[in-house]
Amino acid sequence: MMTTSSNMSKGKKKSGTVKKLSTQVVPVIGMSMVVEAELVAMMQRLGIVRSESYNKLGSVSHWGLDWRKAYPEVRSLRTPESLGLPSKLMEWTVNDVAKSISAQQAACIEALGKILHKRFPGKENKKRRNQCYKQLSSPSFIDDPFLHRIVRKQFQRGHSRIKNQIVYQQNGYSCQRISRHTYQLELAGLRRGKRNRILVRSNRKITGQIRLIYNLQLQRFEIHFLVDHGTINNPTECRFVGVDKGYTEVFYDSDGRAHGLGLGKLATNKSDRIVKKNRNRGQLWALHRKLEKIDPAKSARILENNLSRKTENRRLRKDQAVILAVIGAASKSLFRGESLKVFAEDLTQPIKGFRQSKAMSRRLNTWMKGAIRDSLQKWANWTGSVVSEIQPSYTSQIDSVTGTLLGVRKGDSFTRFNGVVLQADYNAAKNILARGTDQEISRFMTRVEVQAVLLRRTARFLKGMDLSLIDAVELGWLDSKHSKTQAFKELLTGM
Numbered sequence: 262m263m264t265t266s267s268n269m270s271k272g273k274k275k276s277g278t279v280k281k282l283s284t285q286v287v288p289v290i291g292m293s294m295v296v297e298a299e300l301v302a303m304m305q306r307l308g309i310v311r312s313e314s315y316n317k318l319g320s321v322s323h324w325g326l327d328w329r330k331a332y333p334e335v336r337s338l339r340t341p342e343s344l345g346l347p348s349k350l351m352e353w354t355v356n357d358v359a360k361s362i363s364a365q366q367a368a369c370i371e372a373l374g375k376i377l378h379k380r381f382p383g384k385e386n387k388k389r390r391n392q393c394y395k396q397l398s399s400p401s402f403i404d405d406p407f408l409h410r411i412v413r414k415q416f417q418r419g420h421s422r423i424k425n426q427i428v429y430q431q432n433g434y435s436c437q438r439i440s441r442h443t444y445q446l447e448l449a450g451l452r453r454g455k456r457n458r459i460l461v462r463s464n465r466k467i468t469g470q471i472r473l474i475y476n477l478q479l480q481r482f483e484i485h486f487l488v489d490h491g492t493i494n495n496p497t498e499c500r501f502v503g504v505d506k507g508y509t510e511v512f513y514d515s516d517g518r519a520h521g522l523g524l525g526k527l528a529t530n531k532s533d534r535i536v537k538k539n540r541n542r543g544q545l546w547a548l549h550r551k552l553e554k555i556d557p558a559k560s561a562r563i564l565e566n567n568l569s570r571k572t573e574n575r576r577l578r579k580d581q582a583v584i585l586a587v588i589g590a591a592s593k594s595l596f597r598g599e600s601l602k603v604f605a606e607d608l609t610q611p612i613k614g615f616r617q618s619k620a621m622s623r624r625l626n627t628w629m630k631g632a633i634r635d636s637l638q639k640w641a642n643w644t645g646s647v648v649s650e651i652q653p654s655y656t657s658q659i660d661s662v663t664g665t666l667l668g669v670r671k672g673d674s675f676t677r678f679n680g681v682v683l684q685a686d687y688n689a690a691k692n693i694l695a696r697g698t699d700q701e702i703s704r705f706m707t708r709v710e711v712q713a714v715l716l717r718r719t720a721r722f723l724k725g726m727d728l729s730l731i732d733a734v735e736l737g738w739l740d741s742k743h744s745k746t747q748a749f750k751e752l753l754t755g756m
Contacts, residue, residue: 269518270541277494278492278494279492279493279495279642279643279645280491280492280636281490281491281492281493281643282373282487282490282642283293283490283639284486284487284489285485285486285487286483286484287461287462287463287467288461288482288483289459289460289473289481289482289483289484289738290443290461290462291461292457292458293458294480295459296458296459299450300427300453300482301447302451303346303350303427303450304424304425304426306344306345306346307341307346307350307351307354307424308338308425309342310335310346310351310354310355311423312420313335313338313339314331314355315358315361315420315421315628317324317334317338319362319420319586320418321412321416323400323480324366324568325399326363327357328360331355331358337353337383342493345451347453348453348468348735349449350427350433353393353429353430354427354428355490356504357428357698360423361419362419365416365419367418369412370397370743372415373397373411373412374704375707376707377390377394378703378704378705378706379688379707387737390748393405393408393719396408397412404546425474425475426449426472426473426474427472427473428471429471429472431469431470433455434446434447434448434449434456434555435447435756436466436467436468439460442461442462442464443461444460444461444466444551445460445461446458446459446460446484448473460482465488471486471489474487478574479615490630493643493644494645496645499601499602499606499645499646499647499699500599500600501602501698502516502595502601502602502604502694503515503605503692503693503694503695504603504606504692505656505657505689506606506608506630506649508523508635509522509524509525509686510522510525510686511587511588511592511633511671512591512592512637512736513684513686513687513690514635514690515687515693515694517684517687518594520591520595521587521592521594524584524651527583527587527718528584528629531584536575538573540742544612545563545567546568549563549568565682583649585629585632588633588636589636591636592639592640593640594634595637595640596640600644600645601641601644602649602697603637603641603646603649604696604697605634605637605648605651605693606653606656606693607650607652608634608653609630609634609740616655628690631682650698651702652704652706652713654708654711655708655712656689656692656693657670657675657685658670658740659692659715660688661688661692661695662677663677664718665715666694666715666716666739666743667722667723667739668687668738669737669740670688672685673685673687678733701714702714711745712746716730716743716746716748716749716752717748717752719739720752724747725726730744730752730753731753
């Protein structure tokens, strides 16, 4: 049976302070037509800079390039004078692109963790894996055929077609308060000494780096900037919590609490509404194409009045905002202002080899796993907590009391081998908590390796009851699918 020692309930980490940051979006409510024309022209020209910067810096030869050294590299290819741009505006855009490429490279290195652990498994190869990670942080990995090959396979060279934004640093604009919620910004323009004035609606003064974006969906200009909500002190010790991400609710934690219970209903209603709407639109499209030659005027009216996307896009944004609000409230409820060590499932990889109905697939596509992950990380940062992702295989199929595969999950219930019924999500959350401190199962192990470890534990548990794996299958305690694996057959041979 699994035991939970005192050092599992609390963990030590480095103390310090963390800034509580969030991005705020404020609309532009006033500008002259001359200013609007100039801003659009600047966006188009900076779009060329952004595109060429991605082409220049996005290759493997510029891997690990410091964003502060990116501008000279691009300037050798494209000068600001050739586009009629001030040097600073072009430099800020190039730096922004370089930071995005660095983030993409960091994501690639993280994704390679599973390949590295497969090539160099076990604790004995930890030093070799660390050496590989160190090589991957600089272009020196090119000299290693193995690392070069896996990077080439994983890394997708980025391209940019964005032509609707301008990045300004603090010295590129000034902000003055006009009224309670109205501020005037004077932005650097194409001519020296000539600034463009715009009015924005905001509840706080705009400072730091800003991003002026033309929102294509809402057909308006917006200012995006970071807001500092203060700092929080990181405690030296924190409590461990396991978190099961669900569809019916956002989270179920190992303390037995559910967070964000309305998620499944909202996501299902949204998905079903879209399907019904699109079926009706499909009939209208067929009628529109049929009438194009017979009655062009009616066909045009249908296209203009019944097949536009304005109303539907507005409804989608509203539905999305409601779901995001539920996810945010669930993350806030999970931490409750407490500093925690949270173990959560790593759901970044798509689920393969699992057949399901079209309706279920469609609903799971609205699950928003990425939004749940981002929200969890945001509130962890705001509370001085740490989120560690674990290998998710079989976490919902393990009996949290014994740590074995004996038991059956059906819906929201998990029935143990002795007939005791547990809440399935609560059971999974406790398994995730145990997986977070499991010395045998690492995050980058394959599903087959995890299954082999769990089968060995199940066999040891059954041996104490004078039973075998075959007996467990016959009694209905162990799913028969495990009997088809190589690990199962090897355990039977060893017995």
